Amino acid sequence: MPAGEFTMGADAVMMDDAIARCQKQSAYEDCETTYKENASLRSVFLEMYYIDKYEVTNAEYQKCVSSQNCSMPKDTKLGAINYFGNTKYAAYPVIWVTREQAKQYCASRNAYLPSAAEWEKAARGTDRRVYPWGNEANLDSRVNGRGSNDGFPYTAPVGSFSLGVSPYGAFDMAGNVSEYVDESVSITYFVYRDNATNIYTYDMTRGGSYYEFEGVLKTYEIGSGFGWINTGFRCARDATP
Numbered sequence: 001m002p003a004g005e006f007t008m009g010a011d012a013v014m015m016d017d018a019i020a021r022c023q024k025q026s027a028y029e030d031c032e033t034t035y036k037e038n039a040s041l042r043s044v045f046l047e048m049y050y051i052d053k054y055e056v057t058n059a060e061y062q063k064c065v066s067s068q069n070c071s072m073p074k075d076t077k078l079g080a081i082n083y084f085g086n087t088k089y090a091a092y093p094v095i096w097v098t099r100e101q102a103k104q105y106c107a108s109r110n111a112y113l114p115s116a117a118e119w120e121k122a123a124r125g126t127d128r129r130v131y132p133w134g135n136e137a138n139l140d141s142r143v144n145g146r147g148s149n150d151g152f153p154y155t156a157p158v159g160s161f162s163l164g165v166s167p168y169g170a171f172d173m174a175g176n177v178s179e180y181v182d183e184s185v186s187i188t189y190f191v192y193r194d195n196a197t198n199i200y201t202y203d204m205t206r207g208g209s210y211y212e213f214e215g216v217l218k219t220y221e222i223g224s225g226f227g228w229i230n231t232g233f234r235c236a237r238d239a240t241p
Contacts (some may be wrong), residue, residue, distance in 0.1 A: 114236035124219035125167030177232030
C-alpha cells in the first residue's frame with residue numbers, strides 16, 4: 001500500500017444513508033451518534049504498509065495452532081458443518097476467533113491487525129468509492145453477501161470473487177466474513193423506560209459478511225464483532241524494516 005493521504009469515512013449523502021439503514025434495523029441504537037463519531041469524513045495520511053491479499057484461512061490458522069503459537073477457535077463448526085480442521089474447508093476463512101486471537105495470529109507472522117484507516121484505504125482506494133469495486137452495488141459475481149446470487153449459503157473460499165477486488169488487489173473486502181480491525185466502537189443505546197442511555201464498547205469490524213445485505217457491505221460501514229460465525233480477519237505489516 002503506497003504512502004499518502006486518502007479520504008476516510010462517509011460524506012453527507014453516505015452518512016444519511018448509513019444512519020437511515022441503522023435506524024430501520026434498530027429502534028434502540030443512537031445511530032446518529034454511532035456514525036458521526038466513527039465514520040465522519042476526514043483526510044488521513046498513512047505511511048507505506050502491506051496488507052494481506054486474502055482473509056486468513058482455516059489452514060493458515062490451523063498451522064499456527066499446530067505450532068502452539070495460536071489457540072483454538074471457540075467452535076469448530078459452522079452450523080452442522082465440521083468446518084475448522086476439515087480439509088474440505090481449508091481454503092475458507094477462519095471464524096469463531098476473538099480479536100485477541102486474531103492479533104496473536106498476526107504477531108506470529110511478525111504482522112499486526114490493521115487499523116480502521118489501513119483497512120479502509122485497502123478497501124476503497126483514494127477515490128472514496130462506496131464498494132471495493134466501484135460505486136454501483138452490482139453484488140452478483142462480486143461478493144459473498146446476503147441477497148447476492150453467489151452460490152454459497154455461508155462462507156466461500158477466500159479469493160473467489162475476482163470481480164469484487166479492491167483498487168489495490170485485495171479480495172473479499174466486502175462480504176464473506178466481517179473483519180476485525182485493531183480498534184473499538186462505542187455504541188449508545190436508548191433505554192426508553194428510564195429515559196436514559198447506555199454506552200457499550202465492542203470490537204470493531206469492517207466489510208460485512210455473508211450474513212449481511214448490501215447496505216452493510218459498503219467501505220465506510222462500521223460493524224462490531226463477537227468472535228461469531230461470520231467474523232474473521234486479515235493481517236497488515238509495516239513496509240519499513
